[in-house]
Amino acid sequence: VKExxxxxxxxxKPVAFVAGGAGFVGSNLVRRLLAEGWNxxxxxxxxxxxxxxxxxxxxxxxxxxxEADLSLRTxxxxxxxxxxxxxxxxxxxxxxxxxxxxxxGVTDPNVDLKDTFMTTFALLEACKAWDVKNFHFASSSAxxxxxxxxxxxxxxxxxxxxxxxxxxxxxxxxxQISAACEAFLSRVNIFRFPNVIGxxxxxxxxxxxxxxxxxxxxxxxxxxxGTQQKSxxxxxxxxxxxxxxxxxxxPSGGYPQILNIGNDDDGVSVKFIAEQVVKEIAPLAEIRYxxxxxxxxxxxxxxxxxTDRLKAIGWRPKLTSKASVERAVFxxxxxxx
Amino acid sequence: VKExxxxxxxxxKPVAFVAGGAGFVGSNLVRRLLAEGWNxxxxxxxxxxxxxxxxxxxxxxxxxxxEADLSLRTxxxxxxxxxxxxxxxxxxxxxxxxxxxxxxGVTDPNVDLKDTFMTTFALLEACKAWDVKNFHFASSSAxxxxxxxxxxxxxxxxxxxxxxxxxxxxxxxxxQISAACEAFLSRVNIFRFPNVIGxxxxxxxxxxxxxxxxxxxxxxxxxxxGTQQKSxxxxxxxxxxxxxxxxxxxPSGGYPQILNIGNDDDGVSVKFIAEQVVKEIAPLAEIRYxxxxxxxxxxxxxxxxxTDRLKAIGWRPKLTSKASVERAVFxxxxxxx
Numbered sequence: 001v002k003e004x005x006x007x008x009x010x011x012x013k014p015v016a017f018v019a020g021g022a023g024f025v026g027s028n029l030v031r032r033l034l035a036e037g038w039n040x041x042x043x044x045x046x047x048x049x050x051x052x053x054x055x056x057x058x059x060x061x062x063x064x065x066x067e068a069d070l071s072l073r074t075x076x077x078x079x080x081x082x083x084x085x086x087x088x089x090x091x092x093x094x095x096x097x098x099x100x101x102x103x104x105g106v107t108d109p110n111v112d113l114k115d116t117f118m119t120t121f122a123l124l125e126a127c128k129a130w131d132v133k134n135f136h137f138a139s140s141s142a143x144x145x146x147x148x149x150x151x152x153x154x155x156x157x158x159x160x161x162x163x164x165x166x167x168x169x170x171x172x173x174x175x176q177i178s179a180a181c182e183a184f185l186s187r188v189n190i191f192r193f194p195n196v197i198g199x200x201x202x203x204x205x206x207x208x209x210x211x212x213x214x215x216x217x218x219x220x221x222x223x224x225x226g227t228q229q230k231s232x233x234x235x236x237x238x239x240x241x242x243x244x245x246x247x248x249x250x251p252s253g254g255y256p257q258i259l260n261i262g263n264d265d266d267g268v269s270v271k272f273i274a275e276q277v278v279k280e281i282a283p284l285a286e287i288r289y290x291x292x293x294x295x296x297x298x299x300x301x302x303x304x305x306x307t308d309r310l311k312a313i314g315w316r317p318k319l320t321s322k323a324s325v326e327r328a329v330f331x332x333x334x335x336x337x
Numbered sequence: 338v339k340e341x342x343x344x345x346x347x348x349x350k351p352v353a354f355v356a357g358g359a360g361f362v363g364s365n366l367v368r369r370l371l372a373e374g375w376n377x378x379x380x381x382x383x384x385x386x387x388x389x390x391x392x393x394x395x396x397x398x399x400x401x402x403x404e405a406d407l408s409l410r411t412x413x414x415x416x417x418x419x420x421x422x423x424x425x426x427x428x429x430x431x432x433x434x435x436x437x438x439x440x441x442g443v444t445d446p447n448v449d450l451k452d453t454f455m456t457t458f459a460l461l462e463a464c465k466a467w468d469v470k471n472f473h474f475a476s477s478s479a480x481x482x483x484x485x486x487x488x489x490x491x492x493x494x495x496x497x498x499x500x501x502x503x504x505x506x507x508x509x510x511x512x513q514i515s516a517a518c519e520a521f522l523s524r525v526n527i528f529r530f531p532n533v534i535g536x537x538x539x540x541x542x543x544x545x546x547x548x549x550x551x552x553x554x555x556x557x558x559x560x561x562x563g564t565q566q567k568s569x570x571x572x573x574x575x576x577x578x579x580x581x582x583x584x585x586x587x588p589s590g591g592y593p594q595i596l597n598i599g600n601d602d603d604g605v606s607v608k609f610i611a612e613q614v615v616k617e618i619a620p621l622a623e624i625r626y627x628x629x630x631x632x633x634x635x636x637x638x639x640x641x642x643x644t645d646r647l648k649a650i651g652w653r654p655k656l657t658s659k660a661s662v663e664r665a666v667f668x669x670x671x672x673x674x
Contacts, residue, residue: 106520109458109461109462109513109516113458117509121446121450124446125446143512145515145592146591155495155496156494156495156496157493157495158492158493158494158495158496158497159492159493159495159497159511159595160495160496160497160512160515161515161518161592161593161595162512162515162516163515163516163518163519163591164516164519165513165516167512167516168509168512168513168515168516169512169513171508171509171512172454172505172508172509172512172513174496175480175497175499175504175505175506175508175509175512176446176502176505176506176509178482178497178498178499178500178505179446179499179500179501179502179504179505181498181500182482182500182501183443254483254500255482255498256498258496258498
């Protein structure tokens, strides 16, 4: 633990606790919060994330990073206590800790139970104990399940029938947060994340394709037949949207604000992504497709978002899904090369 | 454990595993399943239920009752194993185990986590291990949260924002069951229970009123101002609906069937219930009301159901909310006197 200034300059800053702050989205959020003048306490189990992702800001006195298993109540409470000692009372909790390896959770539901749901449960217990009122949660489009023929998934859809344990535990988290909102929280945002891309990438379709092609530059084997079509959002825009919403929301009156964040365009196909990666890494490689329209159990082959609520608040993305993919392919190729 | 016949007559019967079968709804379901020719294996932690509730059928060789904490994976697996030894492979799991003391769960969320959600989680793990395909779950209207001005809550409403940990853990259970349906279950019904009344009562507003008035026959103190208005269903009708649906459903194609069960009338007020109880127990008692429109955190002051889906399947209740309350008051008074 690096030495901290104890001066007024730190104490005057608001304090953000970022669970999962060393992950892909988390590390981007942390950098943005620091830039906007927050003290930021990061707790992460470093299972998929890594303190390395925060190297560029590790010297910043307004940042504290600890390794912790937030699925344990005692551990969550200890982190809150430590944050209070370093920066003072927590103003906002940003909960981005989760298992992000969806197939792993399909194989063993305990992975999502522990890393996705129990982190939520324990963080809420800690918020109650420490009287923290503001809670922002990274939910997911995976809560919707598969809606064939539904043009754009809106927040008012029901019933929700997630098809992966990942989606199930995100929905379970939403439910528990909702009850906590009635009982003791006062400002709550539940962000239903889209497919998010960019760097520092730790997983995901572009990351996989780039890695495979760097290993074996002549062939790119694609799981599924390549027709899976999804919309994508660049991580810089996701973080921008979260901050924007957190600055434009209002006391929730006992309810969480639930919002889709994403592009509402038709998205791009896996084929398009594969072609972009090939163009960037190994233009002569052959792309081989599978025969299934789905990649794996829990995968959603087609999906597009309705983001009318988000637009009504005043935020919309600058990049299309296509432009986001092109940018992310370039960035991830640079990261992994 | 009583001696079992090992003859063909038992082996020819289908096998139902009823989690929470010694509770209020569970014991009614068990009696009905026995009457319809099932072998029934009951596992219950006897926290709110009791083997006494099954006294009338305890001599039946098609019934086995064990005490078990189904929130533990090992315990759920052991129960499935025991059921297989006694009756053979399980055909249908009926999951009615839950914490039914909603205020207790508001005070300590671990109660609902363990008894309502972890029972679901562990039972699904056991179903996967034992290749059980048919799963029926007792969910609740509490998953909806509060919808002011919504005439009738339908299954297509969203987003769901439960206001009690009880409702949250029922919704979490729905989510996990939905993912299991995609992965390994093949016939799944999720019943969203209404307010259910009847005997053998273990809790609930009528039970409370009757008990209080038997203790103190001159005054009935009512939590809240009495205007809370809800629809009620008699437990005999609920069980009838569940059986009907389970006999008229079809393989779910990867999705659970989610259905409201209940009356779709305007319901009755707490005031009406209080007056019925007073009339039955102590006609001269004074009824004193509180000033709040809600009874406690997590209570829903007004609620009515849309049951169009249920009617489309071909089931509708015979008793109105009013008639159900009148019958239940009489029955519960007889039970407790």
